[in-house]
Amino acid sequence: MPFAQALREAGMAAFVAAMLAVPLVGFRLADTSTGLRIDTRFDWVAFGVGGVFLGRLLLGLLRGRGPGSGLRLDLPKLPSNAGTLFGAGLAIFAIVMPFTPMADRYVVELAITVLIYVMLGWGLNIVVGLAGLLDLGYVAFYAVGAYSYALFAIHFGWSFWICLPIAGALAALFGVLLGFPVLRLRGDYLAIVTLGFGEMIRIVLLNWKEFSGGSAGLTSIPRPSFFGIQFTNNPDPGVIPFHEYFGLDFSPMQRITFLYYLIFALALATNFFTLRLRKLPIGRAWEALREDEIACRALGINPTNVKLSAFALGAMFGGFAGAFFATRQGFISPESFTFIESAVILAIVVLGGMGSQLGVVIAAGFLILVPELLREFSQYRMILFGLAMVLIMLWRPQGLVAHRDPSIRLGAAR
Amino acid sequence: MSLLTVEHLTIRFGGLVAVDDVGFSAEDGRITAIIGPNGAGKTTVFNCLTGFYKPDVGRMTMRRDGREYLLERMDGFRIAREAGLARTFQNIRLFPRMTALENLLVAQHNELHRASFHSLAGLLGLARYRSAEKMAVERAAAWLDRVGLTHAADDEAGSLPYGDQRRLEIARAMCAGPRVLCLDEPAAGLNPKESADLAALIRDIKAREKIAVLLIEHDMSVVMEISDHIVVLDHGAKIAEGTPDHVRADPAVIAAYLGTAEDAA
Numbered sequence: 047m048p049f050a051q052a053l054r055e056a057g058m059a060a061f062v063a064a065m066l067a068v069p070l071v072g073f074r075l076a077d078t079s080t081g082l083r084i085d086t087r088f089d090w091v092a093f094g095v096g097g098v099f100l101g102r103l104l105l106g107l108l109r110g111r112g113p114g115s116g117l118r119l120d121l122p123k124l125p126s127n128a129g130t131l132f133g134a135g136l137a138i139f140a141i142v143m144p145f146t147p148m149a150d151r152y153v154v155e156l157a158i159t160v161l162i163y164v165m166l167g168w169g170l171n172i173v174v175g176l177a178g179l180l181d182l183g184y185v186a187f188y189a190v191g192a193y194s195y196a197l198f199a200i201h202f203g204w205s206f207w208i209c210l211p212i213a214g215a216l217a218a219l220f221g222v223l224l225g226f227p228v229l230r231l232r233g234d235y236l237a238i239v240t241l242g243f244g245e246m247i248r249i250v251l252l253n254w255k256e257f258s259g260g261s262a263g264l265t266s267i268p269r270p271s272f273f274g275i276q277f278t279n280n281p282d283p284g285v286i287p288f289h290e291y292f293g294l295d296f297s298p299m300q301r302i303t304f305l306y307y308l309i310f311a312l313a314l315a316t317n318f319f320t321l322r323l324r325k326l327p328i329g330r331a332w333e334a335l336r337e338d339e340i341a342c343r344a345l346g347i348n349p350t351n352v353k354l355s356a357f358a359l360g361a362m363f364g365g366f367a368g369a370f371f372a373t374r375q376g377f378i379s380p381e382s383f384t385f386i387e388s389a390v391i392l393a394i395v396v397l398g399g400m401g402s403q404l405g406v407v408i409a410a411g412f413l414i415l416v417p418e419l420l421r422e423f424s425q426y427r428m429i430l431f432g433l434a435m436v437l438i439m440l441w442r443p444q445g446l447v448a449h450r451d452p453s454i455r456l457g458a459a460r
Numbered sequence: 461m462s463l464l465t466v467e468h469l470t471i472r473f474g475g476l477v478a479v480d481d482v483g484f485s486a487e488d489g490r491i492t493a494i495i496g497p498n499g500a501g502k503t504t505v506f507n508c509l510t511g512f513y514k515p516d517v518g519r520m521t522m523r524r525d526g527r528e529y530l531l532e533r534m535d536g537f538r539i540a541r542e543a544g545l546a547r548t549f550q551n552i553r554l555f556p557r558m559t560a561l562e563n564l565l566v567a568q569h570n571e572l573h574r575a576s577f578h579s580l581a582g583l584l585g586l587a588r589y590r591s592a593e594k595m596a597v598e599r600a601a602a603w604l605d606r607v608g609l610t611h612a613a614d615d616e617a618g619s620l621p622y623g624d625q626r627r628l629e630i631a632r633a634m635c636a637g638p639r640v641l642c643l644d645e646p647a648a649g650l651n652p653k654e655s656a657d658l659a660a661l662i663r664d665i666k667a668r669e670k671i672a673v674l675l676i677e678h679d680m681s682v683v684m685e686i687s688d689h690i691v692v693l694d695h696g697a698k699i700a701e702g703t704p705d706h707v708r709a710d711p712a713v714i715a716a717y718l719g720t721a722e723d724a725a
Binding site: 319322323325326327328330331333334337338340341342343344345346347348349450452453454455456457 | 510511512535536537538539540541542546547549553554555556557558559561562565566567569570572573576579582583589597601604610613614632633636
């Protein structure tokens with residue numbers, strides 16, 4: 047880009063920054079003992095505008111590839127199995143992680159949270175990434191799973207392994223219930239209706255006190271047991287707890303490590319199931335639906351069935367994750383299932399690259415870990431987080447892993 | 461009785477009569493072309509046949525395997541699946557981010573999905589599904605070969621050259637196993653050599669598959685060369701019908717295409 051043009055653009059950016067900064071940064075309401083006073087901070091404004099000017103100038107000069115080329119992070123060409131290798135490496139790391147010295151309670155708990163989001167991301171990936179149905183209310187299925195598990199476990203005393211399939215089935219049922227009215231909708235309209243659906247579930251849970259405990263939520267949800275053997279230091283008389291059964295000393299880490307492997311196994315199962323479905327007719331029909339619904343119909347594919355199956359299966363995995371969430375927390379309330387959760391899960395899918403399983407893992411790691419690592423920047427962390435997201439979207443507008451592997455290759459299939 | 465009979469087909473969009481009392485038929489092993497100036501209602505007829513529009517008046521009857529299907533009463537996807545009409549689109553509608561091979565497999569979805577026992581047999585990797593998939597791939601490979609795209613089997617459909625996309629879309633429609641193949645301007649945007657290849661392909665499909673081909677086309681060299689029967693529409697109404705030679709000499713057709721000589725009179 048010629049210098050004059052870069053200079054002009056930098057001037058424009060600085061002007062806009064000044065217009066915004068003068069009222070937002072330049073004036074400050076100070077609460078003194080004598081009343082309110084307005085302080086001015088024009089030195090801050092000057093620094094900010096100067097920074098914007100220089101940054102924009104630099105950007106313009108560096109880019110120099112003409113309009114529209116934008117910033118692109120061109121990754122080196124990787125061998126075709128690089129993704130598989132990287133995924134396998136991540137999985138091995140995840141298996142040994144709890145036994146490494148770094149694994150204290152905080153780290154394993156954090157890893158569990160990341161894995162929950164990985165699983166949710168993989169579940170939503172079926173709906174958004176493969177079938178191309180923009181779902182802003184995915185958290186509703188997470189909530190259905192969590193509350194189904196909690197209610198069945200509390201009222202009937204059923205174990206985790208019985209409640210898990212029930213929670214998944216109920217979530218899938220809700221997926222179909224949501225699917226029916228929105229069959230004709232696509233894109234923005236679908237997003238709005240699913241958003242409303244997510245809020246409906248939350249508000250029902252909030253207000254139906256007899257059923258869900260309202261805003262107080264459900265407490266004392268049974269903790270998971272190791273196939274019937276409990277993790278506890280003071281067991282009921284006659285019950286042998288986990289550490290005695292295996293002749294260990296009691297440690298709360300045992301339960302947490304078990305939870306870690308539980309969610310790891312659940313997430314992995316989700317992944318394998320999805321990868322397998324992708325290579326089946328139903329998976330190809332999902333992707334075809336994402337690409338062109340009209341062409342699908344002209345080829346005799348019933349779009350209703352394809353959409354409903356995507357909604358139901360995506361919701362089912364959300365329900366599984368919800369059941370795990372409930373048993374891990376031991377307490378759930380509608381506050382855990384707000385719209386922001388849906389937004390984070392959707393951001394994981396979009397940031398990862400729609401339809402990419404590995405991308406979901408990387409994006410979930412990023413979106414959950416970065417705010418955690420930035421904790422010491424306290425109030426600035428969300429700004430830094432937002433900045434990081436904007437930068438990634440500038441560099442990789444298709445998401446982190448935009449590569450799509452064909453579900454079948456001619457040479458391999460013959 | 462004909463394979464496909466269209467009678468009194470009429471559609472109104474508001475006050476505009478887009479298709480006005482049109483009737484024709486299509487037979488096995490014959491190419492029936494529908495021609496006419498722009499806006500004559502040709503694509504609208506196709507959209508009715510394939511269930512995208514519901515006609516206001518008229519009957520479209522498909523007879524196959526001793527059964528009658530009334531297309532105007534069926535959902536679009538059922539028309540393709542049960543009655544056996546497959547179509548291509550004027551503005552190509554492939555699945556652009558899927559490979560050519562995947563496009564052809566999606567076209568065989570219903571058969572494969574049944575073989576996979578609604579994904580169960582597929583999930584378990586049962587032999588029943590594996591052999592069905594193998595057959596589907598063979599069929600797709602055979603079609604890729606016939607349209608000359610074997611080299612591009614694993615390429616994204618959206619990245620193929622325009623002419624290749626046109627042929628791939630025809631191959632995809634054929635993989636759906638139709639009795640009537642509806643081609644909406646297949647030669648649009650092709651150069652003369654590609655048009656000639658396309659004409660050969662359509663003739664080859666007619667000869668070897670023994671199915672009925674319905675063709676909308678502006679390229680008269682293609683139409684006149686390969687059609688067995690031509691239906692001419694103008695302003696939504698049928699103005700002529702017959703063999704290429706008959707239609708070419710029809711004064712009404714010449715008037716519709718070139719205008720009448722009333723100014724000179």
